[in-house]
Amino acid sequence: xxxxxxxxxxxxxxxxxxxxxxxxxxxxxxxxxxxxxxxxxxxxxxxxxxxxxxxxxxxxxxxxxxxxxxxxxxxxxxxxxxxxxxxxxxxxxxxxxxxxxxxxxxxxxxxxxxxxxxxxxxxxxxxxxxxxxxxxxxxxxxxxxxxxxxxxxxxxxxxxxxxxxxxxxxxxxxxxxxxxxxxxxxxxxxxxxxxxxxxxxxxxxxxxxxxxxxxxxxxxxxxxxxxxxxxxxxxxxxxxxxxxxxxxxxxxxxxxxxxxxxxxxxxxxxxxxxxxxxxxxxxxxxxxxxxxxxxxxxxxxxxxxxxxxxxxxxxxxxxxxxxxxxxxxxxxxxxxxxxxxxxxxxxxxxxxxxxxxxxxxxxxxxxxxxxxxxxxxxxxxxxxxxxxxxxxxxxxxxxxxxxxxxxxxxxxxxxxxxxxxxxxxxxxxxxxxxxxxxxxxxxxxxxxxxxxxxxxxxxxxxxxxxxxxxxxxxxxxxxxxxxxxxxxxxxxxxxxxxxxxxxxxxxxxxxx
Amino acid sequence: xxxxxxxxxxxxxxxxxxxxxxxxxxxxxxxxxxxxxxxxxxxxxxxxxxxxxxxxxxxxxxxxxxxxxxxxxxxxxxxxxxxxxxxxxxxxxxxxxxxxxxxxxxxxxxxxxxxxxxxxxxxxxxxxxxxxxxxxxxxxxxxxxxxxxxxxxxxxxxxxxxxxxxxxxxxxx
Numbered sequence: 001x002x003x004x005x006x007x008x009x010x011x012x013x014x015x016x017x018x019x020x021x022x023x024x025x026x027x028x029x030x031x032x033x034x035x036x037x038x039x040x041x042x043x044x045x046x047x048x049x050x051x052x053x054x055x056x057x058x059x060x061x062x063x064x065x066x067x068x069x070x071x072x073x074x075x076x077x078x079x080x081x082x083x084x085x086x087x088x089x090x091x092x093x094x095x096x097x098x099x100x101x102x103x104x105x106x107x108x109x110x111x112x113x114x115x116x117x118x119x120x121x122x123x124x125x126x127x128x129x130x131x132x133x134x135x136x137x138x139x140x141x142x143x144x145x146x147x148x149x150x151x152x153x154x155x156x157x158x159x160x161x162x163x164x165x166x167x168x169x170x171x172x173x174x175x176x177x178x179x180x181x182x183x184x185x186x187x188x189x190x191x192x193x194x195x196x197x198x199x200x201x202x203x204x205x206x207x208x209x210x211x212x213x214x215x216x217x218x219x220x221x222x223x224x225x226x227x228x229x230x231x232x233x234x235x236x237x238x239x240x241x242x243x244x245x246x247x248x249x250x251x252x253x254x255x256x257x258x259x260x261x262x263x264x265x266x267x268x269x270x271x272x273x274x275x276x277x278x279x280x281x282x283x284x285x286x287x288x289x290x291x292x293x294x295x296x297x298x299x300x301x302x303x304x305x306x307x308x309x310x311x312x313x314x315x316x317x318x319x320x321x322x323x324x325x326x327x328x329x330x331x332x333x334x335x336x337x338x339x340x341x342x343x344x345x346x347x348x349x350x351x352x353x354x355x356x357x358x359x360x361x362x363x364x365x366x367x368x369x370x371x372x373x374x375x376x377x378x379x380x381x382x383x384x385x386x387x388x389x390x391x392x393x394x395x396x397x398x399x400x401x402x403x404x405x406x407x408x409x410x411x412x413x414x415x416x417x418x419x420x421x422x423x424x425x426x427x428x429x430x431x432x433x434x435x436x437x438x439x440x441x442x443x444x445x446x447x448x449x450x451x452x453x454x455x456x457x458x459x460x461x462x463x464x465x466x467x468x469x470x471x472x473x474x475x476x477x478x479x480x481x482x483x484x485x486x487x488x489x490x491x492x493x494x495x496x497x498x499x500x501x502x503x504x505x506x507x508x509x510x511x512x
Numbered sequence: 513x514x515x516x517x518x519x520x521x522x523x524x525x526x527x528x529x530x531x532x533x534x535x536x537x538x539x540x541x542x543x544x545x546x547x548x549x550x551x552x553x554x555x556x557x558x559x560x561x562x563x564x565x566x567x568x569x570x571x572x573x574x575x576x577x578x579x580x581x582x583x584x585x586x587x588x589x590x591x592x593x594x595x596x597x598x599x600x601x602x603x604x605x606x607x608x609x610x611x612x613x614x615x616x617x618x619x620x621x622x623x624x625x626x627x628x629x630x631x632x633x634x635x636x637x638x639x640x641x642x643x644x645x646x647x648x649x650x651x652x653x654x655x656x657x658x659x660x661x662x663x664x665x666x667x668x669x670x671x672x673x674x675x676x677x678x679x680x681x682x683x684x685x
Contacts, residue, residue, distance in 0.1 A: 187651045344609065
């Protein structure tokens with residue numbers, strides 16, 4: 001029997017040399033006459049093991065990692081293709097504690113299947129949600145989504161069912177489904193991992209959204225910094241068309257849904273939904289005034305569902321297993337699971353999909369294994385460049401949208417970036433303002449000018465020029481930006497600065 | 513009444529070399545049917561030429577029935593589009609927080625110093641254009657560097673950066 005050997009094609013695995021490892025394994029197997037085929041899967045999200053090589057054995061998948069090209073002959077010598085012992089053997093992959101303790105709903109297939117194979121997708125519960133949706137009315141699909149309690153995973157956590165209901169209830173000859181795949185927050189890569197590791201899940205979620213609200217055209221707005229995801233999505237979409245899951249007559253239902261990937265061009269602001277729509281229309285990505293909501297007047301002025309990748313990729317399992325199944329996970333008003341991303345200065349970085357309710361401390365230490373550098377973790381930024389910095393005293397905060405809001409922080413898209421005690425928090429605060437000045441769309445003054453003034457004020461504080469007076473100016477600027485900005489870019493940029501000042505005031509003192 | 517003078521029709525993009533204009537037209541013709549075609553067109557031009565020449569703006573504007581200001585406004589809005597020909601390789605350095613937590617600030621200073629350029633500049637030998645990027649989605653294993661369209665590198669140190677640059681220069685020879 002042909003042994004299946006899995007080597008990831010995820011961007012992070014590739015950055016660790018997975019391409020060369022996959023090639024070396026294929027060549028070595030051929031040279032030795034070993035009956036094996038190399039499957040390029042997504043990543044399991046345990047980056048310290050990448051490139052992780054998995055062997056399919058009767059007892060489940062056994063892993064070896066991290067593997068370099070130089071290790072490959074010795075692996076064959078040890079009989080790794082039969083799961084035999086070798087120094088880099090990590091055992092059954094799904095029993096590694098980091099992985100075993102997760103609740104993988106949205107990421108159920110990532111790292112397991114061949115991402116581009118419709119057949120493999122179907123064998124692993126794929127397209128069951130769509131089959132159910134094809135037999136349901138739009139109202140019933142929207143109701144299932146509403147009942148699941150799913151909130152937008154892009155950061156704003158707006159109930160997805162309400163958006164869909166608005167679009168469903170707005171008559172128009174043309175409606176759109178737009179996927180926001182402009183994952184620009186530093187410390188986040190769950191969208192990327194899903195698009196590379198299980199793109200058909202996103203395709204299915206968008207198709208269901210189209211059926212629900214009566215939209216026939218979908219666009220995935222993907223950031224240009226994700227070339228590997230671009231390739232995976234286009235290949236998966238082509239395969240879905242070939243298998244009759246996209247196009248004029250989805251699986252003989254007479255229903256139509258077309259899907260196209262569009263590339264952004266390196267503008268963080270285009271992750272804001274109205275900027276994204278302007279960008280898709282071929283314009284500068286400038287924030288629109290609301291109302292009208294995109295659900296009523298969105299892309300090209302038509303009713304548009306616009307959701308993040310993870311939101312849309314959570315739809316298939318809700319339609320497959322039912323709203324109650326999904327809702328059973330989570331706490332309070334945060335239902336289901338959140339794919340959290342452990343990033344920055346942590347030993348074990350990667351993807352942890354957990355039901356809401358896990359604490360930040362558990363993520364940093366039980367999963368993350370503490371800092372990569374071995375030094376104490378001093379600050380953690382959660383929720384991207386607009387998210388607050390949390391000090392050690394807030395590490396027991398529970399992953400829950402409301403719990404984070406209660407400490408002046410934001411869960412956002414679930415990115416967790418750890419810094420050790422060498423971090424200079426004034427520099428981090430300055431960077432937050434600098435980033436806003438670089439990425440501001442320029443439409444409103446508090447954001448466009450406020451961020452530049454913020455950099456200048458922080459430079460004066462660093463230089464010890466009228467330090468106390470400038471702290472007052474800085475705090476005043478927070479108010480102006482928070483209440484005067486049109487969108488979250490200007491409105492939330494003060495959060496990392498304010499939290500740095502509040503929790504790490506010693507870094508803002510005049511240096512001796 | 514002065515006599516009427518027959519005017520030659522003015523060329524649309526007089527400063528654009530004919531060969532370049534032909535390639536730009538090819539890209540436009542392949543994508544003009546797309547709703548919101550300007551970004552796909554600009555991507556296509558940059559993929560074909562390595563940059564979007566300023567002299568091509570009038571042609572793009574004319575073909576897509578937009579004003580030159582609109583086209584220029586879009587090109588200058590997006591960091592991805594460059595208006596000058598890059599070096600033989602484009603090296604994008606991530607400046608964002610997750611990479612900062614692992615030494616990206618020091619790497620940035622090192623890269624600028626050893627290459628002798630600032631961001632968006634090209635080394636004297638024409639080998640490397642250095643650009644800043646804000647997140648490559650490799651946040652678990654920074655500092656991250658992207659070389660050309662898809663050469664992603666993880667845990668880049670000043671030493672491994674130098675080795676990478678040396679290999680790019682070698683490859684360019």
